[in-house]
Amino acid sequence: MAAPAPSSPTPFETKIPHRLDRLPWSRFHWLVVVALGVTWVLDGLEVTIVGSLAGAIRDTLKLSETEVGLTASAYLLGAVCGALFFGWLTDRLGRKKLFTITVLVYLIATIATAFAPNVWIFMLCRFFTGAGIGGEYAAVNSTIQELIPARWRGTVDLCVNGTFWFGAAMGAAASIVLLDPAIIDPHLGWRLAFGVGGALSLVILLMRQFLSESPRWLMTHGRPEEAEQIVSDIEARVAAERGPLPPVTGKPIRLVGRTHTTLGEVATTLFRTYPERAWLGLVLMSTQAFAYNAVFFTYALILTRFYGVENQHIGWFMLPFAAGNLAGPLLLGRLFDTVGRRTMITLTYAVAGILMAFTGWAFAAGLLSAWQQTAAWTVIFFFASAAASAAYLTVGESFPLEMRAMGIALFYAIGTGVGGVIGPALFGWLIEGGDRYHIMYGYLLGAALMLAAAATEWRLGFAAEGKSLEDVASPLSLHKEERVGA
Structure with missing residues (x-):
C-alpha cells in the first residue's frame, strides 16, 4: 500500500460533500450500512449473552450478584477506554484503518472470554471486548454519517443503532438452546455462546475490505485527489445502478488540509465554540446509558431472584424486550428526518x-x-431505544469533521462512564439486598434522568435534519476567509 500523501497547506476547493449528499440510495449505501452497522448487532449480542446467561456464568464461576454487576461494569469500562483511544486514532489515521483494528480487538477478546477460568480473567476479557466495541462506535458512527446522504442520515443512524437489539434477540434465542440441559451442559453452553460473536466478527472483517476510506476525512486531511477519485468511483457505481445522477448543487467549500487536530483544538471547539451542544451531548448520552445499562444488564437477576424464573428460560423474556427495542428506531426513525430532531428526541x-x-x-x-414486567419494559424501551439512538446521532452531528470520531468517543466515554458503569454495579447491589422498594428508587432515578434529558433537548436542541454535516458544524480546516460563526 502506498504511503499517504502529505497534508497540503495550499487551499483547495471541493464539492465532495454536495456530491455525496445528492446521491440516490443504492447498493453502495446498503454495503456501508451492513458492513459497518453490524457493530451494533455485535454489541447487542454481547450484552444479551452476558445478561441472559448471567445465572449460568454466576454458577460456573461462583460469582455473587455484585460480581455479576461488576463484570458488566468491566465491559463498559473497557468500552470507555477503547472509545477514547481508538477515537483519537480514528481522527488521526483514518476511518478504514481503525474500523479494521477495532473489529480484530473484539474478535480476539470475545473468543478468549470463552476460556476464562475465573472471575478475574473473565473481567479482563470483558474489558478488552468492550474496548473493541467502544472503538467501533467512534470509527463506525463517524464513517456512516460521512457517507450517507443528508436527507437519510437521521433515519439510517437510528435504524443502525437500533440493530443492537437484533443482536440482543440473537443472543436471547441462542441462550434458550445453550442453557437447555437436554441439549447441552449449561456450564459449557455459555462458553460456546461467545464463539457466535467471534464468528460474526470474522465475516464483518471480510466485508469491510470492500469499503474505501471516507472521502470527507481525506479532503480535510489534505488529500483531495484521493477523495475525488473515491467519490468518482462511488458515483460511477451508483449511476450504473440508478441511472443518471442528479446535478450537483451548492457552492464549493474552500479548505486547507491538516494532518491532525490537537486535543487543545478539540477542547476549544467543545467548550468555547459549541458549549451548549457539548452539554446537550453529555446529558443525552449519560442519561440513556444509565437507564439502559442499569435495567438491561441486571434484568436476568430480577427474573431469577424475584420471579423464580429458571436460567434456561431467561431468553424467552429477553426476546420481546429486544423486539420492542428494535421496533422503536425502525418505526420512529424516519420521523427524526421529517418532524425533526428536537421534537422527536424530547418526546421519546x-x-x-x-x-x-x-x-x-x-x-x-x-x-x-414476570411477563407483565417484561411487557412494560418492552413498551418503555420502544421509545427509549429511539431516544438512545438519537443521542449517538446528536453527538455525531454536533461537531466538525476533523474531530467527529473523537467527539463521539468522548461523549460515549463520559456518558457510559457516568451512566453505564455506575448503573449495573448500583442495581447489582440493590438486587443483592433483596428489597423491592430499594430497587424502585433505582428505577425512579433512571426515570428522573430521562425526563431531565427531555427538558435539556427541548431547551438546547438544534435542527440538523436534511442539512449537510458541513452546514451543521463548519470544518476546522475551512479556509479562514470563509469561516463564519457557529
Whole structure:
C-alpha cells in the first residue's frame, strides 16, 4: 500500500460533500450500512449473552450478584477506554484503518472470554471486548454519517443503532438452546455462546475490505485527489445502478488540509465554540446509558431472584424486550428526518421517563408478574431505544469533521462512564439486598434522568435534519476567509 500523501497547506476547493449528499440510495449505501452497522448487532449480542446467561456464568464461576454487576461494569469500562483511544486514532489515521483494528480487538477478546477460568480473567476479557466495541462506535458512527446522504442520515443512524437489539434477540434465542440441559451442559453452553460473536466478527472483517476510506476525512486531511477519485468511483457505481445522477448543487467549500487536530483544538471547539451542544451531548448520552445499562444488564437477576424464573428460560423474556427495542428506531426513525430532531428526541425521552417511573412503582408494589414486567419494559424501551439512538446521532452531528470520531468517543466515554458503569454495579447491589422498594428508587432515578434529558433537548436542541454535516458544524480546516460563526 502506498504511503499517504502529505497534508497540503495550499487551499483547495471541493464539492465532495454536495456530491455525496445528492446521491440516490443504492447498493453502495446498503454495503456501508451492513458492513459497518453490524457493530451494533455485535454489541447487542454481547450484552444479551452476558445478561441472559448471567445465572449460568454466576454458577460456573461462583460469582455473587455484585460480581455479576461488576463484570458488566468491566465491559463498559473497557468500552470507555477503547472509545477514547481508538477515537483519537480514528481522527488521526483514518476511518478504514481503525474500523479494521477495532473489529480484530473484539474478535480476539470475545473468543478468549470463552476460556476464562475465573472471575478475574473473565473481567479482563470483558474489558478488552468492550474496548473493541467502544472503538467501533467512534470509527463506525463517524464513517456512516460521512457517507450517507443528508436527507437519510437521521433515519439510517437510528435504524443502525437500533440493530443492537437484533443482536440482543440473537443472543436471547441462542441462550434458550445453550442453557437447555437436554441439549447441552449449561456450564459449557455459555462458553460456546461467545464463539457466535467471534464468528460474526470474522465475516464483518471480510466485508469491510470492500469499503474505501471516507472521502470527507481525506479532503480535510489534505488529500483531495484521493477523495475525488473515491467519490468518482462511488458515483460511477451508483449511476450504473440508478441511472443518471442528479446535478450537483451548492457552492464549493474552500479548505486547507491538516494532518491532525490537537486535543487543545478539540477542547476549544467543545467548550468555547459549541458549549451548549457539548452539554446537550453529555446529558443525552449519560442519561440513556444509565437507564439502559442499569435495567438491561441486571434484568436476568430480577427474573431469577424475584420471579423464580429458571436460567434456561431467561431468553424467552429477553426476546420481546429486544423486539420492542428494535421496533422503536425502525418505526420512529424516519420521523427524526421529517418532524425533526428536537421534537422527536424530547418526546421519546419524556415518554420513556414517565413510563419507567410508573413501572418502578408497580414492581415495588408487587403488581406485575414476570411477563407483565417484561411487557412494560418492552413498551418503555420502544421509545427509549429511539431516544438512545438519537443521542449517538446528536453527538455525531454536533461537531466538525476533523474531530467527529473523537467527539463521539468522548461523549460515549463520559456518558457510559457516568451512566453505564455506575448503573449495573448500583442495581447489582440493590438486587443483592433483596428489597423491592430499594430497587424502585433505582428505577425512579433512571426515570428522573430521562425526563431531565427531555427538558435539556427541548431547551438546547438544534435542527440538523436534511442539512449537510458541513452546514451543521463548519470544518476546522475551512479556509479562514470563509469561516463564519457557529
